[in-house]
Amino acid sequence: MxxxxxxxxxxxxxxxxxxxxxxxxxxxxxxxxxxxxxxxxxxxxxxxxxxxxxxxxxxxxxxxxxxxxxxxxxxxxxxxxxxxxxxxxxxxxxxxxxxxxxxxxxxxxxxxxxxxxxxxxxxxxxxxxxxxxxxxxxxxxxxxxxxxxxxxxxxxxxxxxxxxxxxxxxxxxxxxxxxxxxxxxxxxxxxxxxxxxxxxxxxxxxxxxxxxxxxxxxxxxxxxxxxxxxxxxxxxxxxxxxxxxxxxxxxxxxxxxxxxxxxxxxxxxxxxxxxxxxxxxxxxxxxxxxxxxxxxxxxxxxxxxxxxxxxxxxxxxxxxxxxxxxxxxxxxxxxxxxxxxxxxxxxxxxxxxxxxxxLIGSEEHRKLARQLAAEGAVLLKNEGAALPLSADDCGVIAVIGPNADNGYNQLGDYTSPQPAGRVATVLAGLQARFADEPGRVLYAPGCRIRGEDREGFPFALETAAKADTIVMVVGGSSARDFGEGTIDLRTGASLVTGDSWNDMDCGEGIDRLSLRLSGVQLELIQEIHKLGKKLIVVYVNGRPIAEPWIDERADAILEAWYPGQEGGHAIADLLFGDANPSGRLTISIPKHVGQLPVFYNGKRSRGKRYLEADSRPQYPFGFGLSYTEYRYDNLKVSTGVIGTDGEATVTVDVTNAGERAGSEVVQLYISDRASAYTRPERELKGFRKIELAPGETKTVAFRVGAAELEYVGENYERVVEPGAFRILVGGSSVETLEAELLVEKEAGR
The missing domain is CATH 3.20.20.300 (Glycoside hydrolase, family 3, N-terminal domain)
Incomplete structure (x- = not known):
């Protein structure tokens, strides 16, 4: 050449x-x-x-x-x-x-x-x-x-x-x-x-x-x-x-x-x-x-x-x-x-x-997208079993918010143009569920993601007043300007104009000072809340949202992230219990942006609180609610003592103690009690997602050996140090059972 x-x-x-x-x-x-x-x-x-x-x-x-x-x-x-x-x-x-x-x-x-x-x-x-x-x-x-x-x-x-x-x-x-x-x-x-x-x-x-x-x-x-x-x-x-x-x-x-x-x-x-x-x-x-x-x-x-x-x-x-x-x-x-x-x-x-x-865009692939969207949504709050909704009891549903019927806003960045009707929004998902009862689902955008425009508030309040249950779909947007026009906030109708409104507040190159909802979304929710109706908040977004007012007052909160083209159907499945929420957080959600960084696997020495509040997140890593309850029992370690090149088997019984089938994420954490160099307070070292019928118990096993116990020690080399380790297993990073494992140095070493 x-x-x-x-x-x-x-x-x-x-x-x-x-x-x-x-x-x-x-x-x-x-x-x-x-x-x-x-x-x-x-x-x-x-x-x-x-x-x-x-x-x-x-x-x-x-x-x-x-x-x-x-x-x-x-x-x-x-x-x-x-x-x-x-x-x-x-x-x-x-x-x-x-x-x-x-x-x-x-x-x-x-x-x-x-x-x-x-x-x-x-x-x-x-x-x-x-x-x-x-x-x-x-x-x-x-x-x-x-x-x-x-x-x-x-x-x-x-x-x-x-x-x-x-x-x-x-x-x-x-x-x-x-x-x-x-x-x-x-x-x-x-x-x-x-x-x-x-x-x-x-x-x-x-x-x-x-x-x-x-x-x-x-x-x-x-x-x-x-x-x-x-x-x-x-x-x-x-x-x-x-x-x-x-x-x-x-x-x-x-x-x-x-x-x-x-x-x-x-x-x-x-x-x-x-x-x-x-x-x-x-x-x-x-x-x-x-x-x-x-x-x-x-x-x-x-x-x-x-x-x-x-x-x-x-x-x-x-x-x-x-x-x-x-x-x-x-x-x-x-x-x-x-x-x-x-x-x-x-x-x-x-x-x-x-x-x-x-092959491309096939029905099989759409079904897979829908399943992933359902399994990845995280139920953050469910006060008084507000969810799942019942078609017989929920009455008229008002779907309100800037992400209720904006397809591009549920796709995330790095997305191609989409033909009309290809993306199932939350509104479309709920309308499909009540296809034979068109009056059961009402819609108003209320506001945009960004900006101070409140001209949609009266129509949103009027729409909500006619409903028994309100589903607020708010969050963020990583949608670049696809030239789709904009939405008439006063009626919810699409306006195909030469001037499209760019609501993007997330995506590559779009970094923020805050984790609050952009624009006047919180104000819209606060006005709707005054009506005294059941309030379900669905977040559609690309990063955690820190809104204490919503955490305190919403009846239920579902974090859907950007759920993709089938997200609206998946969210409808979750809201009505056809799918049981099984998503668990892989990123901690703080109470306030001032807590950052707030990741779960920080060092023990990082401190406990600020003057104004403690340093704990609002929702911790691994957290997520379900429509059933899971019970953990009988945490056992096969042997209490191993060598630095040995291994033990950790088992735990997990029971579905509720009345609905569901999937639980069983999480294994390791905590080194003392080490030559500082270590995180706990670290994820294993997980299993298991399906459980009502009343069913399964025993979940994890292997714990060098790969789970080692860290980067002297001379930046990986080492398993002798000493005591805590074995933590549970449904989140903060709700675990605990057992002990002692690692001893082998003879001659």
Whole structure:
């Protein structure tokens, strides 16, 4: 290969700019054709992506079958018109579904984490891989494995939560589900783990801000999910934008070379995030110019650049000037080509238009999305058994709030345009339940997510006054401007105008000072509450909400996060008891933003209270209510004493003591009583989600050995220290039974 061809393999331009779609025809652009002929392109990013950022709309975008045809045309041209005939790597966004027109939109990862259902998530990942590969996509930029420490961060919704163990279990499921038995399979795609590393611990919760973290915490917490995913065989990884201790992750040789490749044995591809190399010279300011930034990132271990702009502009010039490490260039090109061989692209680089048309957005996948949305919703409050509602007794229902009938507001960020009626809102879900009684469900938007407009209050109050039960659907929005127009707050009617209202208060780059409801939503709820009707609050949002007034006064609170395209049906199922809430929090919800950080696995020395209030969250990690009651009994440890390389079996009996079938999340925590270096007060080290019929008892077993007891000790090496450990098992991080386990040093050690 020539130097230009090697550099070309490292360049990934924006795929949606490689073609024009007009009058049902796909034509490749002249600029793309010229780049192929020069050998200057090795991959494409977001060829099938559609959203306001790309500018691809329902009108200009591609149907599932057309998407496969477009990829095939692109691949065919690249193979037939380049000297070496190397196929392109087609990379797509798949955080909660393939981000292409028609792709199934699953709940965001925060919902998936809250489901605690690893098997169901693995099944979802298989479905997403099938949809993506059918269109010719071969690699996905997911899962997001960031550990959230400040939920004011706009990308909280993209994460599984605040606990590294749970995130690690989800990470393994994503690798197994997406990559399948073989990367070369027609229903598998390569995962890209992101964002490596510390991205969820940025200063002030500001996107891509500096991370202030000790090396021991980095090894124990933020690196843990990535290590688990690499051990599971992850094929690609993406460094984060942020810096740690003054070194941006994009050029951090200790992270990219020493740990990732050297210690963990990672043999896949390393790709930057979009614009990350440019940040080195214009943001982090550790490089004089773009050429130095490009050369340094390549030498540090980067193999491919998303967008390809800096590599494309500077690597060949750096080589001509003798400023490019040619061994690093060979390494990067080799890794990219190796991934293409592993994916079987040299044998089969094409999509399957027929299969794409049949598979993408299928009924089977919609059912899976609905189940995940139901299992990931968390019942936070249920005063006086306000839920479930009874169709015979609930009377007329008023569905009120800015998220009651806004489809895009329940999908989250990284979402493609949706045709009318495809997303089931909460209003649509309840209307479907009472399809034969149209007068049973009333609707008023009341207000928008953001802004001070109260002109919808009178109509909302008038509507609520006619009802017996009020369901307030409030929260946040990660919807970018899809040009959908706006809503007439005075009537609830859609207004298709040239001026659409952007309600976005969450999502990438949308970080907040507060965790309160935006705009005048709380004021609307307070006015509705004065009517004295049963008040059910449903949160649809991408980060925790801290509203003490609602916590105190609502009859019931259901946290649905962004539940995806079938969320409205799932929420209706939960409100009426067709599904029993089984979601449990994977992120602590504070009483006040001033408590942050408030994650459950903090150090013992962090203090107990502030002047104004204690430091405990409003709703702790692992918490969630059900329509039944679960009882824990007979916690036992198989042996009271083990060696540092031994193991014990922990068992507990869990009984459904209520009258409804349900699923309980049994959680195992470990607490080291004394250690050479400070430890968290407790850490999650196991969980099981089990189904129980009324009156049924199941015995749940956990293995406790070195993996559960070790930590990063002297010289930053993993060690199991002799001493006493508390074994804690229960239904949340604060409601547990307790037993003891003593670890002794083996003779001769």
């Amino acid at each position: 020539t130097t230009e061809e090697k550099v070309g393999q490292l360049i990934q331009p924006f795929g949606w700019q490689a073609y024009d779609h007009r009058d049902g025809k796909i034509e490749l652009t002249d600029s793309f054709k010229e780049q192929v002929k020069r050998g200057g392109v090795g991959a494409l990013y977001g060829t099938l992506r559609a959203d306001p950022w790309t500018g691809v709309t329902l009108e200009t975008g591609l149907s599932p079958a057309e998407g496969a045809d477009a990829v095939n045309e692109i691949q065919r041209y690249a193979i037939e018109n380049s000297r070496l005939g190397i196929p392109l790597l087609i990379g797509e966004e798949c955080s909660h579904g393939h981000m292409a027109i028609g792709g199934t939109v699953y709940p965001v990862p925060l919902v998936i984490g809250s489901s605690w259902n690893v098997d169901l998530y693995r099944e979802m990942c298989r479905a997403v891989a099938k949809e993506t590969r059918a269109q010719g996509g071969a690699v996905t930029y997911s899962p997001v494995l960031d550990v959230v420490r400040d939920p004011r961060w706009g990308r909280t919704e993209e994460c599984f939560g605040e606990d590294p163990y749970l995130i690690g279990e989800m990470a393994v499921a994503a690798v197994e589900g997406m990559q399948g038995q073989s990367l070369a399979s027609e229903d598998s795609v390569a995962v890209t783990l992101k964002h490596y590393v510390g991205y969820g611990s940025s200063e002030g919760g500001r996107n891509a801000g500096p991370v202030h973290m000790g090396w021991r915490e980095l090894l124990e917490v933020d690196l843990h999910p990535f290590r688990k995913a690499v051990e599971a065989g992850a094929a690609s990884i993406m460094p984060a934008y942020n810096e740690i201790d003054g070194v941006p992750c994009t050029v951090n040789k200790k992270l990219l070379d020493d740990i990732l490749v050297g210690e963990w044995g990672f043999d896949g591809m390393i790709i930057t995030d979009c614009g990350a190399i440019d940040m080195l010279a214009a943001g982090h300011d550790i490089a004089e110019d773009g050429q130095e930034a490009a050369a340094r990132s390549l030498e540090a271990g980067i193999d491919m650049e998303m967008s390809g702009e800096m590599f494309g502009k500077h690597l060949l010039n750096a080589a001509a000037a003798g400023k490019l490490n040619l061994e690093a260039l060979d390494r990067a090109a080799r890794r990219v080509l190796t991934l293409k061989f592993r994916l079987g692209l040299f044998e089969q680089p094409y999509g399957n238009a027929r299969l794409a048309g049949e």
